[in-house]
Amino acid sequence: MDVINQVLSDITPQDASWRRRARERLDQLAMPPWALGRLMDLAVDLAGITCSLQPAVRHKVIVVMAADHGVVAEGVSKYPQEVTRQMVATFLDHGAGINALADQAGADVRVVDMGVAWGTDDLARSRRLLSMPIAQGTGNIARGPAMTKEQAVACIENGIQIAGELIGNSGYDLLGVGEMGIGNTTPSSAIIAALSGESAAKTTGPGTGIDNERMRHKIAVIEKALLVNRPDPENGLDVLAKIGGFEIGGIAGVILGAASLRKPVLIDGLISTAGALIAQRLKPEAADYMIAAHRSVEKGHTIALQYLGKRPLLDLDLRLGEGTGAALAMNLVEAAARVLTQVKTFAEARVSEATE
């Protein structure tokens, strides 16, 4: 817990003076006022995050956290649990959606085994796999807690350690968080319900595509998980331990670690945003370092984004996870930085200003 407490105390808000300096420059660019809209808002955020008018966002990495979930025993997903491990292998084999979109964005992909059932030891030769399992899957949240308090601390600390290595050692300056874990929309919708106070019926969607009957069952499972575990909505660690997942805790840790090092983090879909809400609960100022990449079709995501206070950059009917939305949005973050660094002012370009 010392590691977490240190990181939480290191996180401070975006820097107001760098935000102001960025706005002043952007107001002078050779174009009508704020004509690049949300790209300019984002440029101001990047300045406030990095304390620079030349925010570095060229070295990009997507961290894909993978883990399994005891709650799949309740029949909440239509895919078998073995798919988590198979998809980890596909990420390492460079054949998944996230590989294609990260390649397009010029981002690397790091996969983390945070607790995949049956393990990933035979895959661990890949430099792209970080093996840091907490256990081979969580407990079934419909019958008891997902994990112990110590395990909740450990998965956040894993995330903090990974962020520190990726930023401090590997030199990445723009991170995205993604995930893989069959069944993980169930704990995510439970977390969003617990933290936002909305009902499970409102925060739960079809996940990978279950029918209406199974969705009613999934909602009932989440309601039972909330009833059995009674997570304390004021305590992010309690929520994570009782109804969370190892990858969700890992994502919260990466975000907190990046925020403490003043680097921007792109949040992906429903599950990543559940992790972001845990991070926000632990340290509200951490939200200053989060960029919402996209709006998922999973309806709980919209509630989670509202609760986080974020308007997403993209709205493309995605529902894959893996960090795919985060990868797509990396181009927009880089574009925002270039607006700040590369576009000339009226004076620099010798362009006449408005006559009004």
Next chain:
Amino acid sequence: MDVINQVLSDITPQDASWRRRARERLDQLAMPPWALGRLMDLAVDLAGITCSLQPAVRHKVIVVMAADHGVVAEGVSKYPQEVTRQMVATFLDHGAGINALADQAGADVRVVDMGVAWGTDDLARSRRLLSMPIAQGTGNIARGPAMTKEQAVACIENGIQIAGELIGNSGYDLLGVGEMGIGNTTPSSAIIAALSGESAAKTTGPGTGIDNERMRHKIAVIEKALLVNRPDPENGLDVLAKIGGFEIGGIAGVILGAASLRKPVLIDGLISTAGALIAQRLKPEAADYMIAAHRSVEKGHTIALQYLGKRPLLDLDLRLGEGTGAALAMNLVEAAARVLTQVKTFAEARVSEATE
């Protein structure tokens, strides 16, 4: 007119069998059904456009058409007309918004003088400037036609020629259309009103940022232009000649040329979309080759996109033009192509399918 007629007859719809083949492959990818949403819709379009499951979209170019407008004499813009020429110089000097965003997308920029007041001869040493002026600005549409029928034909033919050279000689396979021209939201809103049947009050916005009083005046100017010129909404060439602009005709030409060569074209904001509507009116099937990059805050743009039958990829409160939205969306087009070419199927990745 022979050139235009030949191109129009060369344009055929997207290929249904390649669309079907793309859908079949995408349905088998190792992910829940259609989990990448609109990227997958776009991938189907790319297959239908290019007749290939490996659509090539790596060699990208933004064509920025520049021209001036006689209607600025009515006081419809708050920037002086000299800004058109100054911004052309800034594009060539690589200091404008489009330069920054095209660089980020890995796209080249070509600037075309379609009719800039006072000319661009002193800038013409740049390889990036194509000098094809029709005249040094259009007539004042509030008092008469923008141009002659012959000039309307010539600016579309210029666009067709440019598309042919960029695709046939320079090997570009993804085009975006942008523009620069002080006052050009006025003819664009007039074109959108004429073709959609909506009132000028509905298709007109503040452009570069005029106040409410001047906006009422701008609407009155557009109403007068429609009354004085009586463009025939069934005749795209008549609409262009009477209330258009040289750069708007050039954009229509680039789109038609690209469509005839089966290449996708990204449409940018209000002015580009006015050009796209002219192209669509001349040949409805040309719309099959257009990709709507973004939704501008300029309110007539939403009407124009509806009339074109397109849902934009991005919604970032942009209102700059220059092709900036098209440049941002190029990354999404490339991502869509990669989903089709790079992501493995369940069978290829040996991932278990759903049990339902």
